[in-house]
Amino acid sequence: xxxTPAWRTSGIAALLLLPLPILGVALFQYRLFDPLPPxxxxxxxxxxxxxxxxxxxxxxxxxxRRSSAVVPSAAAGLVIAxxxxxxxxxxxxxAALLLLAALAMGTWIEPSADxxxxxxLLVGLALIAALVGWTLPxxxxxxxLYFLLLALLLxxxxxxxxxxxxxxxxAWHALAATHPIWLTLAxxxxxxxxxxxxxPTLNFDDNAAHLLLTDQLLAENYYRLxxxxxxxxxxxxxxxxxxxxxxxxSGEEARVPVAALWLAVGVxxxxxxxxxxxxxxxxxxxxxAVYASHPLTAYxxxxxxxxxxxxxxxxxxxxxxxxDRGRLxxxxxxxxxxxxLAGLKSSNAAYVLLPLAWLLIHAWRNxxxxxxxxxxxxxxxxxxxSYFYAIAITGNPVFPLFNSIFKSPYFPLTDFHDYRWDSGFxxxxxxxxxxxxxxxxxxxxxxxxxxxxxxLPGVAVEIIRRGTGRWVALWLLAAGALMFWQIQYFxxxxxxxxxxxxxxxxxxxxxxDTRVLALVxxxxxVVNALLVPNLTWxxxxxxxKTLVSERSSGATxxxxxxxxxxxxxxxxxxxxxxxxxxxxDEPVVAGFDGRVNAIxxxxxxLSEAYAWAEVDASGHRWREILxxxxxxxxxxxxxxxxxxxxxxxAMDYVPIDSEATLQVWAHRDPNQRSCTRDFxxxxxxxxxxxxxxxxxx
Amino acid sequence: xxxxxxxxxxxxLLGLVSGCGPVVPPVDGLxxxxxxxxxxxxxxxxxxxxxxxxxxxxxxxxxxVSWDAPQTRDGVxxxxxxxxxxxxxxxSAGDRAGSLPTGAWVEPGLCFHMFDHDSGRELAxxxxxxxxxx
Numbered sequence: 001x002x003x004t005p006a007w008r009t010s011g012i013a014a015l016l017l018l019p020l021p022i023l024g025v026a027l028f029q030y031r032l033f034d035p036l037p038p039x040x041x042x043x044x045x046x047x048x049x050x051x052x053x054x055x056x057x058x059x060x061x062x063x064x065r066r067s068s069a070v071v072p073s074a075a076a077g078l079v080i081a082x083x084x085x086x087x088x089x090x091x092x093x094x095a096a097l098l099l100l101a102a103l104a105m106g107t108w109i110e111p112s113a114d115x116x117x118x119x120x121l122l123v124g125l126a127l128i129a130a131l132v133g134w135t136l137p138x139x140x141x142x143x144x145l146y147f148l149l150l151a152l153l154l155x156x157x158x159x160x161x162x163x164x165x166x167x168x169x170x171a172w173h174a175l176a177a178t179h180p181i182w183l184t185l186a187x188x189x190x191x192x193x194x195x196x197x198x199x200p201t202l203n204f205d206d207n208a209a210h211l212l213l214t215d216q217l218l219a220e221n222y223y224r225l226x227x228x229x230x231x232x233x234x235x236x237x238x239x240x241x242x243x244x245x246x247x248x249x250s251g252e253e254a255r256v257p258v259a260a261l262w263l264a265v266g267v268x269x270x271x272x273x274x275x276x277x278x279x280x281x282x283x284x285x286x287x288x289a290v291y292a293s294h295p296l297t298a299y300x301x302x303x304x305x306x307x308x309x310x311x312x313x314x315x316x317x318x319x320x321x322x323x324d325r326g327r328l329x330x331x332x333x334x335x336x337x338x339x340x341l342a343g344l345k346s347s348n349a350a351y352v353l354l355p356l357a358w359l360l361i362h363a364w365r366n367x368x369x370x371x372x373x374x375x376x377x378x379x380x381x382x383x384x385x386s387y388f389y390a391i392a393i394t395g396n397p398v399f400p401l402f403n404s405i406f407k408s409p410y411f412p413l414t415d416f417h418d419y420r421w422d423s424g425f426x427x428x429x430x431x432x433x434x435x436x437x438x439x440x441x442x443x444x445x446x447x448x449x450x451x452x453x454x455x456l457p458g459v460a461v462e463i464i465r466r467g468t469g470r471w472v473a474l475w476l477l478a479a480g481a482l483m484f485w486q487i488q489y490f491x492x493x494x495x496x497x498x499x500x501x502x503x504x505x506x507x508x509x510x511x512x513d514t515r516v517l518a519l520v521x522x523x524x525x526v527v528n529a530l531l532v533p534n535l536t537w538x539x540x541x542x543x544x545k546t547l548v549s550e551r552s553s554g555a556t557x558x559x560x561x562x563x564x565x566x567x568x569x570x571x572x573x574x575x576x577x578x579x580x581x582x583x584x585d586e587p588v589v590a591g592f593d594g595r596v597n598a599i600x601x602x603x604x605x606l607s608e609a610y611a612w613a614e615v616d617a618s619g620h621r622w623r624e625i626l627x628x629x630x631x632x633x634x635x636x637x638x639x640x641x642x643x644x645x646x647x648x649x650a651m652d653y654v655p656i657d658s659e660a661t662l663q664v665w666a667h668r669d670p671n672q673r674s675c676t677r678d679f680x681x682x683x684x685x686x687x688x689x690x691x692x693x694x695x696x697x
Numbered sequence: 698x699x700x701x702x703x704x705x706x707x708x709x710l711l712g713l714v715s716g717c718g719p720v721v722p723p724v725d726g727l728x729x730x731x732x733x734x735x736x737x738x739x740x741x742x743x744x745x746x747x748x749x750x751x752x753x754x755x756x757x758x759x760x761x762v763s764w765d766a767p768q769t770r771d772g773v774x775x776x777x778x779x780x781x782x783x784x785x786x787x788x789s790a791g792d793r794a795g796s797l798p799t800g801a802w803v804e805p806g807l808c809f810h811m812f813d814h815d816s817g818r819e820l821a822x823x824x825x826x827x828x829x830x831x
Contacts, residue, residue, distance in 0.1 A: 228725060395720035409722050409818035413738075608730040628726040682725045 032446035037542035072183035091256025104157035126340035129238035133385030136223035137686035189292035196301025203303035210304035211590035219593030238343030269315030283509025326362025328371035335378025342383030440490035455504025564660035580675030582631035622647030719816035731808035742821040752830035
């Protein structure tokens with residue numbers, strides 16, 4: 001701002017900071033901190049004190065060479081240590097293995113002299129998801145094979161890998177040396193985001209759908225593609241595939257490795273995008289801190305829901321577009337990123353529509369249409385597996401979406417839509433996202449965080465300024481609006497919120513004094529951290545308190561409190577690992593080797609069967625259904641319906657276990673609790689189409 | 698693990714995006730149900746009368762079944778089952794359009810299912826109900 005009068009500089013600064021006092025008042029006016037459990041903020045304060053202590057100890061420990069560079073490294077060490085303690089050591093170990101594998105594959109595709117390790121990592125992750133995705137129906141997914149391939153990959157690519165790891169380490173130390181305070185702030189924000197990693201897998205969709213793939217690969221070494229039992233079985237699965245890979249490497253269900261990687265990818269993505277938009281390193285670290293601070297960033301650490309991964313990948317994709325400027329210098333890598341986005345979620349089309357049009361125009365102008373074809377081809381091969389199998393099995397590439405067009409016989413001829421999220425929106429949408437968030441998701445007000453509103457002036461700066469930031473901001477604002485127009489669900493617009501906020505930080509970084517920017521970012525980080533409990537009905541009751549107080553048994557206690565059916569299944573698995581289960585009232589199927597069928601909207605035929613059987617008060621229809629499905633154990637809510645209870649009693653079934661309001665019923669005589677799994681086998685599309693000669697599993 | 702499905706083999710080889718032949722869900726053993734489904738917009742299917750006036754002592758009637766499914770390749774197959782008798786019987790097969798009277802065996806709870814003869818996809822279903830007594 002050299003040469004600008006002081007009054008004008010202060011005036012502009014006041015304008016840029018205007019949202020902060022407004023937000024400050026509104027936070028209390030709208031009582032956004034009401035759900036904040038006292039123990040949660042005490043835990044945050046204790047975490048901060050530990051961080052200061054760790055930094056001090058590290059600073060003293062380095063002795064004469066005392067350098068402030070050790071402060072962020074010590075802070076990072078503390079965050080990693082806490083993650084190891086509360087999320088388990090295996091998670092980060094497997095994350096490291098997966099990272100090395102992906103990086104090794106990335107160096108294979110991108111052997112150029114100075115590529116970003118992050119780009120290589122994402123290309124590698126995309127390739128792993130593609131390779132595993134295309135082979136999912138085949139019985140080849142054995143942990144020993146994975147380890148062999150991993151070892152081979154690392155052995156072959158080690159020489160290319162070590163310089164990249166060394167370069168990443170040097171980059172960290174250089175930043176730590178030049179911007180220790182900023183980096184410590186970003187690490188602290190990331191530390192709050194890692195709270196999601198501490199939690200066991202409680203999310204409903206994870207337990208009802210996402211974990212199916214993991215369970216089947218762990219138990220049977222292939223994926224059944226059973227769209228009859230789970231309508232989302234062939235929906236874009238790259239994230240589920242990566243989680244399954246980490247589970248195979250862990251030998252058990254493992255959410256932490258991939259969730260941790262996505263968190264790192266997102267934080268680094270914000271940094272890289274900000275740098276690509278010509279932000280200073282300090283501003284770029286601020287952008288990373290803001291990304292880590294979004295309450296939803298912590299949420300995505302706690303679940304296999306995909307939008308956090310999308311946000312991270314999209315930021316790197318945006319960064320590559322900005323740097324490439326339409327020359328398509330690395331078409332396979334760009335295609336891999338596009339393929340990864342397609343493989344993560346089909347609605348990502350809304351996010352990549354504009355860049356694709358832009359790429360097309362530039363490829364035409366720059367006479368590099370052949371390279372664009374390579375981009376498209378690479379994207380199709382790398383991201384196309386789930387779409388291909390969806391067509392092959394159901395006839396609908398985006399099954400169960402748009403089924404009025406594709407008319408798959410597996411689903412009613414309607415367009416799948418969740419009508420809960422049609423609340424509409426007007427010009428106050430951005431405000432409502434923060435202060436009336438409950439309208440847009442199963443959440444509480446404030447869980448979208450305050451970053452977007454606080455940083456809007458920065459976004460305006462970037463749009464007014466004639467730079468690349470303008471186009472990135474307009475692209476994501478348009479894509480986010482398109483997504484929100486289709487369905488008013490706040491989780492789906494997180495990628496837009498994350499990237500627009502990043503642009504906002506860049507805008508403020510250009511206009512504000514660095515110290516003022518630091519205060520703004522610190523305020524956002526603190527407020528967002530305090531809004532983390534507002535995320536879900538579970539987080540609002542502070543499960544972290546239990547984890548901290550009970551340590552090793554905390555996860556089980558938390559699971560008992562929030563996912564009774566999962567606890568029942570886990571117990572039953574110990575008691576009868578070969579059981580076949582029908583979950584009547586709760587569609588939780590995870591953790592039981594793919595041997596659970598659930599009556600829910602995810603299974604339209606069984607859902608119909610339920611309605612059909614329930615109107616027969618004699619229980620005969622229920623017996624007919626149970627005879628066909630053939631479960632040895634049935635999970636029902638207590639008290640069960642008249643018809644079902646009558647059927648179970650007539651079949652000599654009795655309750656053998658219970659948890660909360662749920663009961664497990666099985667035959668009175670343990671010797672008669674057997675099952676053939678014929679029902680699952682008949683619905684096994686992989687077996688039906690790809691290996692019909694296999695015997696029963 | 699031989700690829701026995703011709704349809705899928707062709708799909709794999711050519712990588713076609715669409716038009717890989719008929720998609721037929723597995724027969725999982727569950728009965729056919731008569732809960733309403735969304736009809737394929739291109740088909741017409743009616744059973745008249747659709748309700749039986751049981752209050753007047755009538756329980757078995759003759760109904761007229763009409764159908765028109767112009768987009769089917771090999772016409773339609775109409776099957777019936779009942780809440781009382783789950784075994785499905787073929788009522789008519791082959792024609793894309795037509796009209797056929799039943800015998801005097803139509804009763805409340807009977808369900809008419811119309812399938813695309815070629816793909817096996819259920820296009821529409823109609824349930825005979827008991828008319829409410831005044």
